[in-house]
Amino acid sequence: MNLANTNIPVIAIDGPSASGKGTVAQLVAQKLGFHYLDSGALYRIVAYAAQQKGIDWNDANVIAECAKRLTIAFAGEQVLLTTPDFAQKDISNEIRTETIGKGASQVAVHAPLRAALVEMQHAFCKPPGLVADGRDMGTVIFPDAPLKVFLTASTEVRAERRYQQLRNKNQPANYESILADLQERDARDKNRAAAPLIMAKDAILLETDHLSISDAVNTVLQNFQQKMYK
Numbered sequence: 586m587n588l589a590n591t592n593i594p595v596i597a598i599d600g601p602s603a604s605g606k607g608t609v610a611q612l613v614a615q616k617l618g619f620h621y622l623d624s625g626a627l628y629r630i631v632a633y634a635a636q637q638k639g640i641d642w643n644d645a646n647v648i649a650e651c652a653k654r655l656t657i658a659f660a661g662e663q664v665l666l667t668t669p670d671f672a673q674k675d676i677s678n679e680i681r682t683e684t685i686g687k688g689a690s691q692v693a694v695h696a697p698l699r700a701a702l703v704e705m706q707h708a709f710c711k712p713p714g715l716v717a718d719g720r721d722m723g724t725v726i727f728p729d730a731p732l733k734v735f736l737t738a739s740t741e742v743r744a745e746r747r748y749q750q751l752r753n754k755n756q757p758a759n760y761e762s763i764l765a766d767l768q769e770r771d772a773r774d775k776n777r778a779a780a781p782l783i784m785a786k787d788a789i790l791l792e793t794d795h796l797s798i799s800d801a802v803n804t805v806l807q808n809f810q811q812k813m814y815k
């Protein structure tokens with residue numbers, strides 16, 4: 586797919602774990618009636634599928650080959666996976682655990698896997714537009730996106746948000762270990778060679794420590810209107 590020749594607008598929202606980008610991206614997509622790509626879910630699905638097959642998350646080539654054999658479908662909030670080993674299965678809850686989150690950040694360092702997922706991500710870019718959420722949406726996957734946003738918050742605020750999220754889901758949560766885990770994941774995302782987490786030069790920065798979700802959504806929408814109708 587040659588994205589340079591399409592006029593389909595893309596809003597790329599990148600940022601670290603628990604920065605609120607998933608919530609903001611989904612609300613922006615809803616308001617505009619755009620499609621939504623949760624690219625982190627793809628890395629989570631691969632980590633889950635590899636775990637099911639007993640594949641080591643550090644095995645770059647085997648992981649990439651495993652990813653190529655997956656059929657992934659999103660139906661609203663549902664994540665549906667089909668593999669050569671099992672018929673379609675709803676894995677929406679399984680991929681949201683902290684263990685799989687950790688696995689996703691481990692498999693995401695592999696360049697062959699990232700390459701294997703590019704086409705799948707481009708396929709989300711359909712009329713009337715796309716809001717894409719991840720780490721490399723504006724830098725690698727949709728470098729021509731008319732609006733790029735880098736959404737972030739301090740590590741402490743992000744750890745507090747993740748802690749509350751887990752508590753609300755009645756899952757075990759320990760603030761100190763969540764903080765340590767976020768720091769480890771940030772370091773891995775920023776320091777990897779393949780598509781590291783970095784703010785695109787032409788992105789706008791949104792610091793959300795003191796910004797509500799609705800203010801963040803409105804800021805993205807205003808910037809989008811300005812870019813599209815300037």
Ligand code: CDP
Nearest residue numbers: 602603624625626628689690693719720721
């Ligand atoms: O929920 P959280 O922000 O922790 O993670 P996520 O967005 O679901 O992504 C899971 C992991 O996938 C992240 O820790 C990243 O290492 C990786 N990822 C990536 O490398 N590139 C993307 N475009 C999206 C996620």
